[in-house]
Amino acid sequence: MIEVLFFARLREQLGTAKERLQAGSEATDVGAVIKLLQRRGGVWEEAFGDGQTVIMAVNQEVASASTPVKDGDEVAFFPPVTGG
Amino acid sequence: MIEVLFFARLREQLGTAKERLQAGSEATDVGAVIKLLQRRGGVWEEAFGDGQTVIMAVNQEVASASTPVKDGDEVAFFPPVTGG
Amino acid sequence: MNTIEIQTEPFDIAAIMAELRADNPAIGAVVTFVGLMRDMNEGDRVSTMTLEHYPGMTEKALQAIVEEADRRWDLMGIRVVHRVGELLPLDPIVMVAVASTHRGAAFQACEFVIDYLKTRAPFWKKERTPEGERWVDARHGDSAAEQRWNKGQ
Amino acid sequence: MNTIEIQTEPFDIAAIMAELRADNPAIGAVVTFVGLMRDMNEGDRVSTMTLEHYPGMTEKALQAIVEEADRRWDLMGIRVVHRVGELLPLDPIVMVAVASTHRGAAFQACEFVIDYLKTRAPFWKKERTPEGERWVDARHGDSAAEQRWNKGQ
Numbered sequence: 001m002i003e004v005l006f007f008a009r010l011r012e013q014l015g016t017a018k019e020r021l022q023a024g025s026e027a028t029d030v031g032a033v034i035k036l037l038q039r040r041g042g043v044w045e046e047a048f049g050d051g052q053t054v055i056m057a058v059n060q061e062v063a064s065a066s067t068p069v070k071d072g073d074e075v076a077f078f079p080p081v082t083g084g
Numbered sequence: 085m086i087e088v089l090f091f092a093r094l095r096e097q098l099g100t101a102k103e104r105l106q107a108g109s110e111a112t113d114v115g116a117v118i119k120l121l122q123r124r125g126g127v128w129e130e131a132f133g134d135g136q137t138v139i140m141a142v143n144q145e146v147a148s149a150s151t152p153v154k155d156g157d158e159v160a161f162f163p164p165v166t167g168g
Numbered sequence: 169m170n171t172i173e174i175q176t177e178p179f180d181i182a183a184i185m186a187e188l189r190a191d192n193p194a195i196g197a198v199v200t201f202v203g204l205m206r207d208m209n210e211g212d213r214v215s216t217m218t219l220e221h222y223p224g225m226t227e228k229a230l231q232a233i234v235e236e237a238d239r240r241w242d243l244m245g246i247r248v249v250h251r252v253g254e255l256l257p258l259d260p261i262v263m264v265a266v267a268s269t270h271r272g273a274a275f276q277a278c279e280f281v282i283d284y285l286k287t288r289a290p291f292w293k294k295e296r297t298p299e300g301e302r303w304v305d306a307r308h309g310d311s312a313a314e315q316r317w318n319k320g321q
Numbered sequence: 322m323n324t325i326e327i328q329t330e331p332f333d334i335a336a337i338m339a340e341l342r343a344d345n346p347a348i349g350a351v352v353t354f355v356g357l358m359r360d361m362n363e364g365d366r367v368s369t370m371t372l373e374h375y376p377g378m379t380e381k382a383l384q385a386i387v388e389e390a391d392r393r394w395d396l397m398g399i400r401v402v403h404r405v406g407e408l409l410p411l412d413p414i415v416m417v418a419v420a421s422t423h424r425g426a427a428f429q430a431c432e433f434v435i436d437y438l439k440t441r442a443p444f445w446k447k448e449r450t451p452e453g454e455r456w457v458d459a460r461h462g463d464s465a466a467e468q469r470w471n472k473g474q
Contacts (some may be wrong), residue, residue: 008220008292009303016308055290060225062288076222080306083219083250083291084262084282091446093456142377146441158416160375164459167372167403168356168415168435168446182335189441193360195412199431201424204340207346228346256344261459271467273353275432278352282424 002027004037004070006037007078010054013047023071030056033075053080086153088121091162092143094138097131107155114140115149117159139162170238170246174221176253188245188265197271198291199278203303207257211296211302218245219261221254222290223304229257233284237266240280241273248281250291280317286310323399329406334403334416340396341398342419348397350424352431354417365450372405374412375443378402387463388438393433394426395400401434424460427437430449433470439463 002023011017027033033063034056048054055078056063069075095101111117114155118140122132127145132138140147153159171180181202196244203279206218234246243266264281268274286307293304326332334355342348358370387399397421408414417434420425439460446457 005222007222007290008294025316029201057222057225057290058221062230076225078290079292079303081287081290081306082293082306083221083289087374091375091443092447107361115381126470141443144375144381151392160378161374162443163445163456165440166446166457167374167442168439181338185334189357189411191411193355193358196354196359198353200351200355201428202351202353203424204342204348204351205346206349258342258344269359270380270462271356271435272462273430275354275428279424279428286416304441309425 001071002033003074004033005074006077007076009079010047010077013043015043023069023073027069029065029069030063030067030075031068033069034065034077049079063084071080085155087158088117089158089160091160093163094131094161097127099127107153107157111153113149113153114142114147114151114159117153118149118161119134119143131162138162169244170234171248172227172234173249174223174226174252175249178250179249179251179263181260184247184249184263185265188247188267189311190245191265192244195267195268196269197274198265198267199274200266201262201278201282202260203262203282205255205257205259209295212291212295212299213295214257214295216296217255218294218296219250219255220292220294221250223267225290227291227304228244230285233281233288235280237277241268241276241277243268243273246281248275248285250285250289252291260314267289283313283317322397322442323387325380325387326400327376327405328402329381329404331418332402332404332413334413336394336414337402338418341400341420342439345397345420345423348420349422350427351418351420352424352427353419353433354378354415354435355413356415356435358408358410358412358414362448365448365452367410367436367448367450369449370408371447372403372408373445374403374448378443380425382442385439386434386441389437394421396421396426397425399404399430399434401438401469403438403442405444411447436463436466436470 001020016082058067085104121128142151247265250262264277266274349441400418419427419431
């Protein structure tokens with residue numbers, strides 16, 4: 001299982017902050033996880049669609065679509081940060 | 085009369101902080117005041133001699149040897165500043 | 169020597185500066201940045217703000233920023249404090265304080281830390297305006313400010 | 322809106338920052354520089370320091386520096402406080418605090434004011450070391466720091 005987290009505008013748009021995803025043979029990197037989520041359609045397809053800037057992190061480090069994901073990892077998606 | 089002030093290292097070297105100088109026909113600019121002081125010889129000649137960096141001010145504004153001086157002016161001499 | 173705090177409570181600027189200086193008579197310069205909540209943004213009045221963050225990653229990101237500053241400059245202590253939760257206009261949001269022997273390093277490191285924090289630490293601001301709530305968009309100026317530090321200084 | 326103080330008494334950093342921010346919710350950034358007395362200089366231990374100044378000209382010079390900062394950047398208040406007289410290691414010597422809507426202007430103006438103060442305001446430091454008293458020499462680095470601001474920024 002991988003833990004998937006959503007923050008800020010994305011969390012609100014998706015209506016969820018956290019879920020557990022079966023890291024099957026499909027979800028080998030962040031890009032594959034995104035494809036899995038997009039396939040749900042609706043707000044999911046929208047949120048991860050073209051023209052959306054979504055920042056990715058694996059185990060709390062900024063990642064990219066090609067960053068590998070394995071069982072037990074924490075994967076997070078969020079909009080560009082606006083703190084400080 | 086012009087008021088002449090000395091600060092910091094220069095004040096100690098000359099043994100005086102302040103004096104009043106007759107602004108005669110001679111003392112028409114800061115350079116002329118310096119020549120007047122140098123003519124006293126000893127520490128005066130030394131303090132205003134070649135190789136000494138002396139900052140000049142007239143009426144509390146940084147000045148140069150060619151800045152005019154007239155009766156009632158305040159002329160100050162001091163080493164490079166080291167505050168802050 | 170360096171500390172990072174994420175907290176909902178207000179912070180005490182004077183106490184943090186005093187603690188940073190501690191009793192270290194080798195410190196010649198302390199530069200402090202305090203970011204405050206404004207009551208206007210993008211031309212709209214803002215009544216309250218909510219700051220969300222990613223617990224765990226925030227601390228990691230700030231730790232990395234602070235360590236990078238320590239590598240680049242000769243410093244004697246860095247303090248970073250960032251509030252989360254509900255904030256009101258005039259409230260301090262973030263404070264970065266840097267101590268060094270000389271002022272040049274303290275100024276540069278302080279600005280570096282806040283520039284990087286603005287683009288790399290996972291915080292998000294949501295504003296309440298007369299028209300309702302809205303998420304604050306990332307400012308282009310912030311990523312430009314960060315990129316300065318990547319070019320040869 | 323801007324204030325300049327020369328005083329023998331210690332100053333209260335927190336009170337000055339609080340007073341600068343006052344109740345102005347348009348201020349988004351406050352950058353503060355505090356210069357402190359170190360117990361070492363040029364490799365020698367310094368036990369006390371005496372700061373002399375030129376009363377009248379000091380205020381005029383600082384006023385000119387502050388006005389120049391106000392012309393160059395969009396600011397919402399500047400505070401300059403400088404101590405004179407006897408100082409001990411750990412004592413704050415000088416404080417410059419600048420408020421602005423955004424942080425870039427506050428950082429630049431704060432550094433500008435202290436750089437100019439160091440080369441243009443008539444203060445002189447005398448240190449007491451184990452070998453006796455000595456006047457501090459002007460640092461080349463300070464005039465280099467000042468000259469930066471004359472070149473196109």
